[in-house]
Amino acid sequence: MPLSHExxxxxxxxxxxxxxxxxxxxxxxxxxxQQEHGWLSRETVEEVAELLDMHPTDxxxxxxxxxxxNHRPVGKKIVEVCExxxxxxxxxxxxxxRICERLGIPAGAHHGGATTADGEFTVxxxxxxxxxxxAPVIQVNSRYYGPVPPDKVDxxxxxxxxxxxxxxxxxxxxxGRAKHLRREVR
Amino acid sequence: MAQxxxxxxxxxxxxRGPGLPVPWEPVLSAAVGRPNSRDIDDYISRGGYDALKKAxxxxxxxxxxxxxxDSKLVGRGGAGFPTGVKWGGTAxxxxxxxxxxxxxxxxxxxFGNRYAIDADPHMLLDGMIICCYAVDIQQGHxxxxxxxxxxxxxxxxxxxxxxxxxxLGPSVMGKEGFGVDIYVTRGAGAYICGEETALMESLxxxxxxxxxxxxxxxxxxxxxxxxxTVVNNVETLMNVPHIVERGAEWFAGIGNPACPGxxxxxxxxxxxxxxxxxxxxxxxxxDLIYKYAGGMQRDQKVKAVSPGALACQILPGDNLDIPxxxxxxxxxxxxxxxxxxxxxxxxxxVVYGEEVDxxxxxxxxxxxxxxxxxxxxxxxxxxxxxMLDMLRRIASGAGRPKDLEVLRDVATNIAGRKTLCxxxxxxxxxxxxxxxxxxDEFEAxxxxxxxxxxxxxxxxx
Numbered sequence: 001m002p003l004s005h006e007x008x009x010x011x012x013x014x015x016x017x018x019x020x021x022x023x024x025x026x027x028x029x030x031x032x033x034q035q036e037h038g039w040l041s042r043e044t045v046e047e048v049a050e051l052l053d054m055h056p057t058d059x060x061x062x063x064x065x066x067x068x069x070n071h072r073p074v075g076k077k078i079v080e081v082c083e084x085x086x087x088x089x090x091x092x093x094x095x096x097x098r099i100c101e102r103l104g105i106p107a108g109a110h111h112g113g114a115t116t117a118d119g120e121f122t123v124x125x126x127x128x129x130x131x132x133x134x135a136p137v138i139q140v141n142s143r144y145y146g147p148v149p150p151d152k153v154d155x156x157x158x159x160x161x162x163x164x165x166x167x168x169x170x171x172x173x174x175x176g177r178a179k180h181l182r183r184e185v186r
Numbered sequence: 187m188a189q190x191x192x193x194x195x196x197x198x199x200x201x202r203g204p205g206l207p208v209p210w211e212p213v214l215s216a217a218v219g220r221p222n223s224r225d226i227d228d229y230i231s232r233g234g235y236d237a238l239k240k241a242x243x244x245x246x247x248x249x250x251x252x253x254x255x256d257s258k259l260v261g262r263g264g265a266g267f268p269t270g271v272k273w274g275g276t277a278x279x280x281x282x283x284x285x286x287x288x289x290x291x292x293x294x295x296x297f298g299n300r301y302a303i304d305a306d307p308h309m310l311l312d313g314m315i316i317c318c319y320a321v322d323i324q325q326g327h328x329x330x331x332x333x334x335x336x337x338x339x340x341x342x343x344x345x346x347x348x349x350x351x352x353x354l355g356p357s358v359m360g361k362e363g364f365g366v367d368i369y370v371t372r373g374a375g376a377y378i379c380g381e382e383t384a385l386m387e388s389l390x391x392x393x394x395x396x397x398x399x400x401x402x403x404x405x406x407x408x409x410x411x412x413x414x415t416v417v418n419n420v421e422t423l424m425n426v427p428h429i430v431e432r433g434a435e436w437f438a439g440i441g442n443p444a445c446p447g448x449x450x451x452x453x454x455x456x457x458x459x460x461x462x463x464x465x466x467x468x469x470x471x472x473d474l475i476y477k478y479a480g481g482m483q484r485d486q487k488v489k490a491v492s493p494g495a496l497a498c499q500i501l502p503g504d505n506l507d508i509p510x511x512x513x514x515x516x517x518x519x520x521x522x523x524x525x526x527x528x529x530x531x532x533x534x535x536v537v538y539g540e541e542v543d544x545x546x547x548x549x550x551x552x553x554x555x556x557x558x559x560x561x562x563x564x565x566x567x568x569x570x571x572x573m574l575d576m577l578r579r580i581a582s583g584a585g586r587p588k589d590l591e592v593l594r595d596v597a598t599n600i601a602g603r604k605t606l607c608x609x610x611x612x613x614x615x616x617x618x619x620x621x622x623x624x625x626d627e628f629e630a631x632x633x634x635x636x637x638x639x640x641x642x643x644x645x646x647x
Contacts, residue, residue, distance in 0.1 A: 026391030
């Protein structure tokens with residue numbers, strides 16, 4: 001399936017103006033392409049290359065450097081469990097194992113992952129996602145969920161939204177702090 | 187403020203101690219927890235963009251650079267370079283120049299930028315525009331890590347609002363001849379993008395591999411698109427409006443005089459209340475763990491600490507009175523040859539309790555650096571995998587008596603700036619210091635190894 005005209009328009013009319021070179025629009029272009037198709041097929045890579053006046057091999061070389069770009073079809077929900085020390089100390093390894101066990105897939109590698117037969121979930125370990133206070137933390141389609149210790153895995157799989165901590169501080173009931181906020185200017 | 191769901195965030199209230207102004211009031215994280223704090227009107231109602239106005243109306247660009255230099259603000263990303271010097275140096279090089287904001291924040295254990303951007307994106311824009319004024323820059327780029335999709339959306343919304351108010355665009359706040367555009371670019375999952383030259387490679391649409399220096403980013407040929415470029419961390423720039431508003435003296439009087447100012451400490455690991463705590467630079471490790479982070483889980487003893495997240499050398503848990511700041515942790519006695527400074531990084535502290543198996547943790551850390559090595563320089567690309575192989579063997583109980591010596595040798599040989607960027611040194615910091623501190627633990631692992639286990643596949647690290 002070719003890339004949409006809207007995408008091409010946004011790249012040429014907006015992103016080309018942002019950067020001094022055409023190829024600098026590559027990261028945004030790959031992101032938009034992945035949003036449209038879920039992953040970057042060879043066909044998509046070739047189209048992006050044409051759009052940016054690059055060689056397809058050059059585009060593929062860049063795309064393959066970054067682990068968030070998918071080079072094969074993935075599940076609707078990409079579940080990524082952090083496996084760095086702060087999360088591991090709090091049980092992340094066991095959490096990942098249990099999620100894979102419940103979904104009936106092997107624990108995939110960092111840069112790949114395993115997908116359920118129904119195409120619903122792709123599960124993989126990930127590097128620190130900068131939410132160590134929610135350890136063990138999980139990202140589902142780049143949104144933050146946590147903490148999900150091993151004994152909460154079933155609860156998490158039943159109702160993920162209960163664990164959503166996206167934008168938590170501002171959404172929380174924290175009025176106690178609001179009153180002394182006006183900056184004292186001397 | 188411990189950010190545990192459902193619990194109100196408590197402002198950090200340090201006790202009387204050397205170097206701490208009392209009472210302490212959060213500056214950078216003041217809006218954390220405030221409803222609608224991301225909105226431009228809310229920011230303005232709190233006195234936001236007053237600093238920018240003051241700079242534009244009453245100060246020359248040189249005045250702004252001078253006040254930032256006088257404040258002794260040093261970069262919060264880890265290298266600790268004086269911000270005023272960087273700005274002044276860039277301004278002396280020919281236009282056009284760029285401002286690049288490093289919001290990649292991928293060091294495991296560090297998460298201050300994420301909360302800061304989420305709560306107060308306009309404070310960052312405020313600081314960015316002031317920097318653009320001081321260095322005469324027309325275009326700023328924020329590079330944010332791909333995983334922080336929410337932060338990206340928050341920044342995009344904030345930028346749109348700033349354009350609507352005339353704070354960004356062809357004439358900032360109506361100032362003739364001073365226009366600034368700011369764009370956000372998303373990374374896509376690469377730790378190396380936190381390194382400034384790799385970040386710029388990525389911004390230019392390439393594989394994120396560090397560049398050879400010199401030329402440095404502030405020089406022609408070294409920066410973004412080959413132009414002189416200021417690369418600053420999010421937290422560094424967020425300090426700027428406060429410095430301009432309250433003066434260099436106020437800032438220089440906070441915390442450790444060698445690297446003053448407020449700091450967004452993030453603490454995690456075996457502590458009860460992991461979270462972000464804004465405190466003056468130089469608060470002690472003991473205070474951080476016991477006064478703010480709620481003490482240790484299950485009342486364990488502190489076994490070890492990674493003071494500035496994983497890239498730093500591991501510190502033993504027996505001295506908790508060390509001030510946690512850039513100046514202290516990069517100078518003797520915290521400069522340990524051949525590995526160099528212990529390092530403070532961006533202030534992400536990971537605490538290991540006595541229940542933690544340090545051999546497993548160091549293996550885990552080595553796995554991170556092996557996977558995240560960009561592959562450009564041989565010592566790092568090859569060495570990190572050698573170290574990981576040996577550590578996995580040791581951790582899985584199949585270690586050979588010779589392994590420890592070889593491991594130490596490999597670590598020592600990667601150390602000492604043998605790579606283009608600091609990542610090679612980062613990778614050996616935890617391994618080298620870990621071997622020094624926990625040699626007995628490693629030896630016990632090797633001694634317990636049985637030849638039979640050599641036949642089993644090594645467990646994942």
